[in-house]
Amino acid sequence: MxxxxxxxxxxxxxxxxxxxxxxxxxxxxxxxxxxxxxxxxxxxxxxxxxxxxxxxxxxxxxxxxxxxxxxxxxxxxxxxxxxxxxxxxxxxxxxxxxxxxxxxxxxxxxxxxxxxxxxxxxxxxxxxxRFGFHGISCAHATRRTCELLGRSPATTNLIVLHLGNGASATAVEGGRSVDTSMGMTPAEGLVMGTRPGDLDPAVPLRAARVHGPAAVEDTLHHRSGLLALTGTSDMREVRLRADADAGDPDARLARLIYAHRIRKYVGAYYALLGHVHAIVFTGGVGEHDPGIRAAALSGLERLGIHLDPIRNTDPDEPLISADDSEVRLLVLPADEETEIARQIWPLYG
Structure with a gap:
């Protein structure tokens, strides 16, 4: 078929x-x-x-x-x-x-x-x-992580970080989503390519009085996030600017903000779950940006989270945690397409 x-x-x-x-x-x-x-x-x-x-x-x-x-x-x-x-x-x-x-x-x-x-x-x-999003990616990441760890989803707690143009964190307890960073719309939570993530609700209200509701709504979805901070929504370009010899200060700050927000959610979801078997990075940024992965996990060693710096820079290594890390750290390619096919083929006929 x-x-x-x-x-x-x-x-x-x-x-x-x-x-x-x-x-x-x-x-x-x-x-x-x-x-x-x-x-x-x-x-x-x-x-x-x-x-x-x-x-x-x-x-x-x-x-x-x-x-x-x-x-x-x-x-x-x-x-x-x-x-x-x-x-x-x-x-x-x-x-x-x-x-x-x-x-x-x-x-x-x-x-x-x-x-x-x-x-x-x-x-x-x-x-x-709250509805939550990136669910298809989370379902795939949960299934693949449990396969790699040799665990049943029903006994596994994960934090799934889908980091791409859109970005989200999800707490998975026993294979089921119990909290997630995106809300009623995909604009809440982590900093994204063109969306701001978490925001004091008074900020858009104040902006709407000055610029009008339609302009503010368009800005929140299309002209915020990395684009507002750096002029580009592409994290690859932001990384190049930040790593350049001169070092673009806006790009450097944007990466710090991006990682800071992720680290806050990791800590919060660790507390919510009580015990975490693995943290999973997926999505374009999650898969291909070792610097963001390192910055997002920095300072979390007391939670049993230990990144191996060599494995973290190996593009062919799915397991990037150190041998003594209580929490396994994985990098998995997003494969929403195969997950969609797996979910719909029983409907055929």
């Missing part, structure tokens, strides 16, 4: 053709947009990553008109992502008419959050709550 997966992120559109149930990748790549869909032989099933499923979607679903309408309604809460997923679904329907399509929701992994974690301390009539 051939499953074509389209993964529309905030900055990329990735695709993969997966042979299921073997989980073997036949082809993958990055597209400039859905108009350039790969012209493979007609797949049996097409899967899509959809960021926001609200409280309605807890499991993968086959796409129909009602599902499309619901995804569109939820676009207000994920303006960088849900519209892109809708575009991908419609383009795939045109390119492969008659082929069933299924959606997997990033929020679904976090439907296990307890009320104490998902409830905001605001009036109930506001009808807001």
């Amino acid at each position: 051939a499953v074509l997966v389209l993964n529309a992120g905030s900055s990329t559109l990735k695709y993969a053709l997966i042979d299921m149930p073997a989980g073997r990748c036949l082809d993958k790549g990055t597209l400039d947009g859905p108009d350039q869909l790969p012209r493979h032989p007609v797949p049996d099933l097409i899967g899509h990553r959809v960021v926001h499923g609200g409280t309605r979607f807890r499991d993968p679903v086959l796409v129909d008109d009602a599902v499309l309408a619901a995804i569109e309604d939820l676009s207000e809460l994920a303006p960088l992502h849900n519209p892109a997923a809708l575009t991908g679904i419609k383009a795939a329907a045109e390119a492969f008419p008659g082929v069933p399509q299924a959606a997997v929701f990033d929020t679904a992994f976090h439907t296990t959050l307890p009320p104490a974690a998902y409830t905001y301390a605001v009036p109930g009539e506001w009808e807001v709550r």
